[in-house]
Amino acid sequence: MLQYNMYTNRKPGDEMQLKDVGEFNFIRHIQDNTIHDPSTVITGIGDDCAVYSAKEETDQLISTDTMVEGVHFSFHYMKPYDVGYRLMTANLSDIAAMGGTPRQIVLSVAAPEYVDTAILDEVYRGIKDQCAKYHLNILGGDTVRTEGPMVWTVTIIGDVPKGTAIMRSGAQVGDIVGITNYVGYAATGLGALSYNLDGYHMTKVGHQRPDPQIELGQQLRQLGIHSMNDISDGLGSELNEIASASNVSIVIEEKVIPLHEETYELAKYLQTNPVDYALYGGEDFQLVFTAPKSLLPKLENLAGITIIGEVVSGSAQVQMVTPDKTIKTIEAKGYNHFHES
Numbered sequence: 330m331l332q333y334n335m336y337t338n339r340k341p342g343d344e345m346q347l348k349d350v351g352e353f354n355f356i357r358h359i360q361d362n363t364i365h366d367p368s369t370v371i372t373g374i375g376d377d378c379a380v381y382s383a384k385e386e387t388d389q390l391i392s393t394d395t396m397v398e399g400v401h402f403s404f405h406y407m408k409p410y411d412v413g414y415r416l417m418t419a420n421l422s423d424i425a426a427m428g429g430t431p432r433q434i435v436l437s438v439a440a441p442e443y444v445d446t447a448i449l450d451e452v453y454r455g456i457k458d459q460c461a462k463y464h465l466n467i468l469g470g471d472t473v474r475t476e477g478p479m480v481w482t483v484t485i486i487g488d489v490p491k492g493t494a495i496m497r498s499g500a501q502v503g504d505i506v507g508i509t510n511y512v513g514y515a516a517t518g519l520g521a522l523s524y525n526l527d528g529y530h531m532t533k534v535g536h537q538r539p540d541p542q543i544e545l546g547q548q549l550r551q552l553g554i555h556s557m558n559d560i561s562d563g564l565g566s567e568l569n570e571i572a573s574a575s576n577v578s579i580v581i582e583e584k585v586i587p588l589h590e591e592t593y594e595l596a597k598y599l600q601t602n603p604v605d606y607a608l609y610g611g612e613d614f615q616l617v618f619t620a621p622k623s624l625l626p627k628l629e630n631l632a633g634i635t636i637i638g639e640v641v642s643g644s645a646q647v648q649m650v651t652p653d654k655t656i657k658t659i660e661a662k663g664y665n666h667f668h669e670s
């Protein structure tokens with residue numbers, strides 16, 4: 330293996346490997362010294378999108394997400410078309426999480442030289458169908474060779490009316506906590522696919538072709554919600570992100586978390602806890618948000634919204650009340666690319 334420490338001041342044996350530091354600590358660490366012209370930046374690293382001012386009437390949103398073969402998708406469980414479709418959903422979902430409208434993308438692919446270009450065409454068909462649906466322009470990208478698995482990266486640009494982007498940091502004590510549609514849905518589908526189980530038709534499609542919640546995100550922004558996050562790493566992780574960015578605590582109720590019947594079925598079959606799929610599964614691309622209590626009647630009029638808890642004062646804790654009224658602390662342990670030990 331290449332000795333990377335020849336470029337650093339660390340002695341052999343003192344290296345802090347990425348797997349020891351963890352994804353989220355690493356991101357905090359590189360956050361220093363990133364803004365060199367603060368006059369245009371509204372939010373930099375730390376939210377679903379960065380927000381910056383460019384025009385009179387809107388703020389711009391920008392975000393990027395990568396999908397790696399073997400880590401984010403497997404051609405055993407997903408067709409090339411689905412890879413493109415879900416790549417777009419992952420990126421659109423971060424625009425949805427700000428209440429924004431997607432506008433443009435650039436995209437890059439790293440592929441082995443022996444890949445049949447018909448596979449790449451199919452991935453592009455998935456990308457283009459999603460772009461057509463949301464009136465998004467594909468403005469450019471990059472194409473490179475890799476000796477490893479395929480890697481796809483999209484950078485997406487969107488906007489919101491000036492001053493209206495919904496941040497993770499806006500939650501207030503007394504807010505209610507809501508989510509859209511089902512959670513734990515994509516993880517159920519991935520579980521069923523990886524155990525090669527028959528049935529589970531709905532959640533398998535939930536893993537292969539999830540849809541972003543662009544319209545609901547915009548409707549929630551227009552109603553005047555306080556904070557929002559999309560669910561890519563699991564509800565547990567995303568709630569913790571809102572709690573720490575807003576410096577509040579959150580209490581949710583386990584029995585009202587909307588789980589699909591296929592999640593209960595898989596949990597029974599594998600003898601696992603169904604709510605764990607929602608808390609730690611990820612890739613649902615649903616939205617979790619907090620809103621003032623006064624919005625409750627309007628939120629109840631929107632299809633697909635469930636209120637699961639409330640925001641309380643405290644030091645960024647997330648707790649869950651179980652059906653037998655036990656209180657469990659929900660750790661920020663959703664999907665982490667590098668698990669700190």
Ligand SMILES: Nc1ncnc2c1ncn2[C@@H]1O[C@H](COP(=O)(O)OP(=O)(O)O)[C@@H](O)[C@H]1O
Pocket residue numbers: 356359373374375376377378379393394423561562
């Ligand atoms: N390598 C990196 N360099 C700079 N910023 C990063 C890097 N990786 C992630 N970020 C930023 O850290 C924040 C958290 O990233 P992530 O957890 O991937 O967000 P999301 O789950 O919304 O995609 C985001 O603001 C993202 O832009």
Ligand SMILES: Cc1ncc(C[n+]2csc(CCOP(=O)(O)OP(=O)(O)O)c2C)c(N)n1
Pocket residue numbers: 394395399400401402403419519561562610611612664666
């Ligand atoms: C083959 C395969 N194994 C495991 C997973 C599960 N998985 C991979 S990445 C991920 C979390 C989301 O990806 P990430 O890169 O963290 O997206 P972001 O949070 O940046 O939006 C999950 C649940 C998968 N989708 N496919």
Ligand SMILES: [Mg+2]
Pocket residue numbers: 376377422423426558559560561
């Ligand atoms: Mg996000």
Ligand SMILES: [Mg+2]
Pocket residue numbers: 393394
């Ligand atoms: Mg990301």
Ligand SMILES: [Mg+2]
Pocket residue numbers: 561562664
């Ligand atoms: Mg993640």
